[in-house]
Amino acid sequence: MNTRRILCGWVNLQERDEAPADILQAMFSAEGADAPANPLRLGQAGWGAIGPESSTMAHDTETGIVAMLLGRPIWTNPASAAQAAAQGHAAAAARRYAELGERLFDELQGNFSLAIYDLRQGRALLAIDRCGVERMCFARVGPLLVFSTSARAVAAHPAVKASLDHQSLYEYLYCHMVPSPGTAFGGVEKLLPAQRLLATAQRTTRHFYWAMRFAPDKQTPPEAQRETFRQLLRQAVERQVDELPVGAFLSGGTDSSTVTGLLGEVSGAPARTFSIGFDAEGFDELDYARVTARHFGADAAEFYVTPEHVAEALPLIASAYDEPFGNASAVPTYFCARIARERGVRAMLAGDGGDEFFGGNVRYAKQGVFERYQSLTPGLRQMLEPLVMNFPFGSAIMPVRKARSYIRQASVPLPDRLESYNFLHRDPLTDIFEPEFLAAVDTERPLAMMREAYFRTESAEPVDRMMHLDHKITLADNDLRKVSRMCEAAGVEVRFPFLDTDLVNFSGTLSVAQKVSGNRLRVFFKEALSDFLPGETITKSKHGFGLPFGLWLAQDGPLRSPATAALDGLSKRGIVRADYLRKLWQEHSSGHASYFGVMIWVLIQLELWLQRNDRPGAA
Structure with missing residues (x-):
């Protein structure tokens, strides 16, 4: 069974440009895949998909709609479900878009990445499912829209020619992955869950077609x-x-x-x-x-x-x-x-x-303790804080020391407080990053993106947010x-x-x-x-599939050699300061191996990934 799943395509929304036939191959090759045997080429567009699902692509010549769909969607409309069963989900999406336009998403559930091109209207639509099981990356270059389920494939398109993005590398080190809407490649973005993009020759717009509704049911027993x-x-x-x-x-x-x-x-x-x-x-x-x-x-x-x-x-x-x-x-x-x-x-x-x-996440309960402090009146907080923070010899008295720590954390509003223990807050950023790299990034953007998601909900309850x-x-x-x-x-x-x-x-x-x-x-x-x-x-308390990497790295085993080699390579890239990497290794070796092992793993994976992707399209 083929489990490889990738969707790639591009469309010129202004003119028929008769682009070279090997563009799709370049995009698929970026992910180590051969282009599908039956790509669609319309002069102004080239589309292709590979997946275990059948009929991932359809061209409805009657309506002039082209559609590609990967995933396991569920159709709430019986006729669409029947067509999907007979002809494939892409065919059902093409027909339903012709009939409903963007109201298509009212009846399309499950997980999916979807691309639609309306030849007659000269517009393209990209979307992913409500929960973000699937993904969609894209870049806009003039009238050209390039898209794929892989950011690397979009970067490989010759019109995009994206280089590695320092801002996203910083966000990777902050979040331990590259959060959407950014990608590791400059000018290439990702859709967020339940987001759709509509592109015409003149502009590109993004909207959420669904939002989680928090409406407690007080009537049902x-x-x-x-x-x-x-x-x-x-x-x-x-x-x-x-x-x-x-x-x-x-x-x-x-x-x-x-x-x-x-x-x-x-x-x-x-x-x-x-x-x-x-x-x-x-x-x-x-x-x-x-x-x-x-x-x-x-x-x-x-x-x-x-x-x-x-x-x-x-x-x-x-x-x-x-x-x-x-x-x-x-x-x-x-x-x-x-x-x-x-x-x-x-x-x-x-x-x-x-x-x-x-x-189910422990932080929901933990943050409730701090939110209780936020619920105190400003006058009461103004009276308590000087008393606790200025208490004589307070740092030597356990209850006072704990009270100070509590006030410091509680005084930081959500969602910023969730990142109190982030590795990048442990040391001054000037001690972690090379000056030239640091000057090129917005260090506040990770928190700004978190605030946007935290407040982008109708509920005012901290737990819901x-x-x-x-x-x-x-x-x-x-x-x-x-x-x-x-x-x-x-x-x-x-x-x-x-x-x-x-x-x-x-x-x-x-x-x-x-x-x-x-x-x-x-x-x-x-x-x-x-x-x-x-x-x-x-x-039982929550745990999961944690990995004892830090503990094992502290042993003289098979991990030390690749780890030290990767950190040495990273120290020469002008991103993270070599003395910070040495300090991190020393702290890991002198105690708290599990804790410091987390950041060492993140840094190792960055270097290993950069070795394979230091140029656009490298697989």
Whole structure:
């Protein structure tokens, strides 16, 4: 089964330019792929797509609409669903766009990346799904619109000729990935979740065709809410199970355990699960995965990741992503998916999204403690702060020292407070970056982008706003990229039941207290599934597929040589100061290996990625 998925294209919105036929090949080659055998060339446009889905491209000659679509969309209109089943989703999208225009998105759900060209109107439309499972990158050069699911492919178009973007490299080091709308290449951008772009010869506009609606349902009894939730969960899993052999990631947390139990029910056979372990204290969670596997009678497979596996994965990760990507849990994700593939599984169900839509991240409860201080009257804060901050010998008195720390953090508003412990806030930026690099970037932009996502929601509740921010940053920009790309590299598809549109919309009907109450997370979720999940799963603290890279790097093993070589190479690029890299290594070696290992991993991946992408179009 082919799991390679990429969509590339360009269109001149002003004139027929008869561009050379090898442009599409250059774009596909940037991702190490051959151009599809049946690309579409219209003189002013060249389009092509590769994917496991059939009929990814359609040209409706009756309406003059061309469409490309990758993903697993769901059509709420029966006629469109029937056409998609008979002729492919691209054909259905072309026909429905001709009939509805941009109202097409009212009935197009699931995950998709979509490109449409209306020859008669001379305009192009790009869009991605509501949750950002898929992606779309683009560049506008005069009347030319170039687009692809890969930023690297857009950069390879000869009219774009994009070079590496220092601003985005800074944002990578701040966020450990390149957050949308930026990409690692200058002039190339990404769409945000639920965003569509409309381009004509004169201009380009972007709008959100959907927004998460936070409207707590105060009328429906709790018992009925729980029943609806259980039905929607089952439906979400059913929609992701087809003729392919399906398995599930199992970490032992509430999300993966829920998917495991429902997969067994839906398929009528023991769910095939795949779990990762580490021989490192505080990182191995196989015991929890085993609890779930026993509870649901799953057909469970386990795999222990070692330092040798990490060393093997270092170059693979750098090559797999079209932008630098620093989430180290890509390693266990890859090996988990690879083991599934070796055992005959062709599609994996992942639990991503439960935290972001049902209130599962620890910071939601933690920030509530600080928000209580923000709720005090200004007069009371003005009285308390001098008393605490100026208390004699306060730094030597534990309660006063803690109170000072609390006030300092609480005084920073959300969402900025979420980045209090960011590595780039630990030292002056002039100590971290080379002067010329630092002078070329806007160091405030990462926080500005976070504020935009945080406040771009109708809810005034901090928990809802943090979840909205996490939908964009933690989920779409980070976790979905991690899982999707590593599964593709391992040769399997991945599907996300918790991102089902009906389930996501239902989450918006829950009150804040049903999501987070004091230090309790996922309140409604756990209550609704208390008779379904194991008790140990309900009460366990959040963990996930963390990687003990820092601990293993501290040992004299297979990771030290590639790590030191990568940091040495990075020190010569004029980005990060060599003395800062030495300091970071010393701090890692002298203690807190896990903590400092995170930033070392991020820097290593940057260098390995730059080695492969220091010129446009390099694969």
